[in-house]
Amino acid sequence: MKIVCVPDSFKGSVTAAEAAAALAAGARQVCDEAEILQLPFADGGEGTLDALLAVWGRAPERVATVDALGRETEARYGLSPDGRTAIIEAAEANGLPQVSDVPLQPLRADTYGVGLIARHVLEGSVNGTQVEEILLCIGGSSTTDGGTGILRGLGVEFLDDGGAPVQPGGEGLGRIASIEDSGLPPRAGEVRWRIAVDVDNPLTGQRGAAAVFGPQKGAEAEEIKVLDEGLGRLAEVLAAKTGERADSYRSAEGFGAAGGIPLTLVSLLGAEVVPGSTMVAEAVGLEEVLAGADLVLTGEGRLDSQSLGGKVVDAVASRAPDSAAVVVIAGAVQLSAAECRAHGITAAFSIAPGAADLAELQAEAAGLIEDTAAHACALWKLR
Structure with a gap:
């Protein structure tokens, strides 16, 4: 199995590199036999x-x-x-x-x-x-x-x-x-x-x-x-x-x-x-890294309609192999399941474990990303 972790930063919480490491750590909890790659990503803005x-x-x-x-x-x-x-x-x-x-x-x-x-x-x-x-x-x-x-x-x-x-x-x-x-x-x-x-x-x-x-x-x-x-x-x-x-x-x-x-x-x-x-994808060889992936874990602070207009999640989903599952881990998920599927996203999960304010989520972001990724990978592994 090949799992690629390619997130944006979670603004105010973790960098893209830290988010990639957290996703990979979550994947290893249940898929330790898989090849797990980390590729921090960005859309050309700050970070x-x-x-x-x-x-x-x-x-x-x-x-x-x-x-x-x-x-x-x-x-x-x-x-x-x-x-x-x-x-x-x-x-x-x-x-x-x-x-x-x-x-x-x-x-x-x-x-x-x-x-x-x-x-x-x-x-x-x-x-x-x-x-x-x-x-x-x-x-x-x-x-x-x-x-x-x-x-x-x-x-x-x-x-x-x-x-x-x-x-x-x-x-x-x-x-x-x-x-x-x-x-x-x-x-x-x-x-x-x-x-x-x-x-x-x-x-x-x-x-x-x-x-x-x-x-x-x-x-x-x-x-x-x-x-x-x-x-x-x-x-x-x-x-x-x-x-x-x-x-x-x-x-x-x-x-x-x-x-x-x-x-x-x-x-x-x-x-x-x-x-x-597009510029970042070419610079880091995104398509080459995604080639042959079975599962792609991506994410950002907020998954909403803007995410589908050329932002990191959209760039990753549009370049992932057709056979790969694309799972988004985000601070907040504001898209329906139908909207996600229409844009190549298999499923999306919020890192919020329950009622929590923004400051709490930001303070615990790395651990919550890891835990949510582990949950998602466990479900995927049951396919």
Whole structure:
């Protein structure tokens, strides 16, 4: 028998690696004769760096950078064992937690610190090998600058109609008249950039970056208007430079992720926007690991309708062999049995042993995941 444990993290409780270990421990209680594999997984949001490092068996690299308000900080990033692939979790530099000690500043916050990490990655090497691919995970941002800060960190200037650099952050977007990219390192355009997104929102409009995600970054109604118009202006300037239509930038699916980060990276660096779970699946060889599995154990904090739209559980279920049983272990299960079966999930179990509040479940999550996995495996073994 082959059992594969491939969960997401349980946010606020256990990492993906810890969840995988707990699932495996539960499986061993009743299926100790089976081959049991652990593959921590993520969907490209926060926690993806840790998940990939666990799979790669690597410790994080560290680099000095700045947060979204320009304050000095240190960020982690990851390198694959062969040094050819780097993973950058943007929130290490522009994340909301990094600026939670002060009032949010949605017009000022920018992604410059993410650009500093990227420059460091591009300039470095491991045993003479330079990075050929950058996986950029952009969830959890506090910024709405269209990715201009990242490009500034790489040497690009965004200028007003007088030829002076505009103010960093979202506030300066509406004054951009031209872009000077002669300072961009050649390698920035030579490596493969892939941007992991888990939303399909366009850049501007009622479903755009500012309107939908601006409030959680502290933006009030007037600030949302400034940011939305600024992103539209940036799209126009970039379109004039690249020969594309501005409307294609404004309406492209996923360009509204993380305050519009995909906009500048796609237009100036040829980056690819991909579903986060797809990017991670390719990076860790998910289909190869799942091949020949008899039972697949996956899980996350909450199994609900969002889980079926490209998140970890959906990615695992859609790639599992047809002959395998796919069992979800979750903090809460909010899908019916029929909904689960319709999406390739054999069964789903909550780790809650009875009436319990969130704090209790989080504190005991690892043990509860293990125990629930043991119950599920015992039922499966009776088939």
